[in-house]
Amino acid sequence: MFNKRALITGITGQDGAYLAKFLVSKGYKVFGAYRRSSTRNFWRLHYLDVKKDIELLPVDMIDQTSIMQAISSCEPDEIYNLAAQSFVGDSFMEPIATGEISGLGVVRILDTIRLLNPKIKLYQASTSEMYGNSTIVPQNEDTPFQPSSPYAAAKLYAHWVVRNYREAYGLFACSGILFNHESPIRGIEFVTKKITDTAARIKLGLSEKLHLGNLEAKRDWGFAGDYVKAMWLMLQQPTPDDFVIATGESHSVQEFCDVAFGELGLQAKDYVVVDQKFVRPRDVAHLQGDSSKAQRMLGWNQKETPFSELVRMMVRADLEKYQHPDRFMKHFLKHI
Ligand code: NAP
Ligand code: GDD
Numbered sequence: 046m047f048n049k050r051a052l053i054t055g056i057t058g059q060d061g062a063y064l065a066k067f068l069v070s071k072g073y074k075v076f077g078a079y080r081r082s083s084t085r086n087f088w089r090l091h092y093l094d095v096k097k098d099i100e101l102l103p104v105d106m107i108d109q110t111s112i113m114q115a116i117s118s119c120e121p122d123e124i125y126n127l128a129a130q131s132f133v134g135d136s137f138m139e140p141i142a143t144g145e146i147s148g149l150g151v152v153r154i155l156d157t158i159r160l161l162n163p164k165i166k167l168y169q170a171s172t173s174e175m176y177g178n179s180t181i182v183p184q185n186e187d188t189p190f191q192p193s194s195p196y197a198a199a200k201l202y203a204h205w206v207v208r209n210y211r212e213a214y215g216l217f218a219c220s221g222i223l224f225n226h227e228s229p230i231r232g233i234e235f236v237t238k239k240i241t242d243t244a245a246r247i248k249l250g251l252s253e254k255l256h257l258g259n260l261e262a263k264r265d266w267g268f269a270g271d272y273v274k275a276m277w278l279m280l281q282q283p284t285p286d287d288f289v290i291a292t293g294e295s296h297s298v299q300e301f302c303d304v305a306f307g308e309l310g311l312q313a314k315d316y317v318v319v320d321q322k323f324v325r326p327r328d329v330a331h332l333q334g335d336s337s338k339a340q341r342m343l344g345w346n347q348k349e350t351p352f353s354e355l356v357r358m359m360v361r362a363d364l365e366k367y368q369h370p371d372r373f374m375k376h377f378l379k380h381i
Pocket of ligand 2: 174226234236256257260263323324
């Protein structure tokens with residue numbers, strides 16, 4: 046028998062796959078909400094070997110009916126809302142879609158919970174991006190928000206609405222303010238994965254240069270596998286609250302390059318080229334989180350995966366992917 050039932054939106058994304066794996070290991074019956082696309086997109090679930098353990102439900106975050114149908118059919122105890130247009134760069138080109146999915150999407154879930162079963166607990170994926178160019182470093186739960194992108198503005202709206210439904214209707218709804226977290230299954234458009242993937246290709250003679258934008262930006266990078274535990278811990282507390290999840294350390298994009306190329310016996314300066322095409326209309330300079338509240342109240346461990354180990358894990362996975370494409374391709378071939 047299963048302990049509890051959980052619905053995860055954004056199941057095809059990085060965090061969706063890690064969270065599904067984690068909840069299955071905790072004895073949950075896991076339902077994964079995915080949006081229909083012309084090409085199936087479950088490779089991350091195969092990569093972590095969890096696809097066989099979950100039940101998939103079609104949901105589009107801009108479609109209230111699909112959200113209602115999914116929630117009423119799977120009757121979850123907990124919902125984890127991870128679905129989003131999550132790429133900050135693209136939010137400048139698709140501000141309205143970003144607002145619909147990453148902002149209004151959670152209101153559709155909240156209202157369904159309120160009307161259908163107010164006992165369902167909700168986790169909302171808030172983000173350190175909401176701090177924007179705050180001059181306060183490190184940032185904690187009390188640091189004022191200054192969103193600097195359409196993505197951050199949409200997420201901040203979602204953040205406040207979650208809080209409002211908690212206060213107005215007594216829902217058990219929590220927001221995790223997660224700082225950047227990465228892994229071997231991170232999307233290729235994000236800077237860490239772009240660096241490790243290209244560095245591996247350069248090492249093997251498959252590529253010559255790595256074109257990047259702002260090398261000075263600093264981020265607090267952790268491992269996604271550690272961060273999904275915090276999402277679950279938030280929903281196991283006696284009362285709902287919001288928590289910052291971060292390692293407490295920040296590094297620049299340049300430093301990330303140095304460690305990644307160094308891992309391959311190469312020097313980043315020989316390959317990295319700054320290309321204005323990748324510089325954003327407005328960028329966030331320095332994110333570094335203070336997760337002491339989560340450590341104190343959730344017992345969450347911020348030191349589980351150090352920065353150098355994270356970079357090494359990603360570089361090795363990308364090297365292996367290009368050295369043994371057959372091993373990697375099997376995750377794609379499984380669902381064709
Ligand atoms: P991700 O890999 O980009 O995954 C996003 C997921 O949302 C994908 O499954 C995507 O489906 C789904 N999605 C997008 N639009 C949708 C729509 N209209 N309807 C239904 N599903 C839709 O993101 P992630 O890194 O796993 O992040 C998970 C969540 O945490 C996101 O909300 C993100 O904004 C937030 N967050 C992430 C970080 C981080 O550093 N990773 C930090 C703070 C907060 P497709 O596969 O079909 O595109
Ligand atoms: N993507 C990308 N590509 N970023 C680059 C590049 C490049 O070629 N060159 C420099 N950067 C800089 C960006 O300008 C930014 O300052 C930094 O690298 C990190 O960019 P991303 O990896 O795209 O992540 P992000 O910090 O903008 O957003 C991620 O973290 C947020 C949490 O703070 C995403 O996962 C968001 O969904 C998440 O909310």
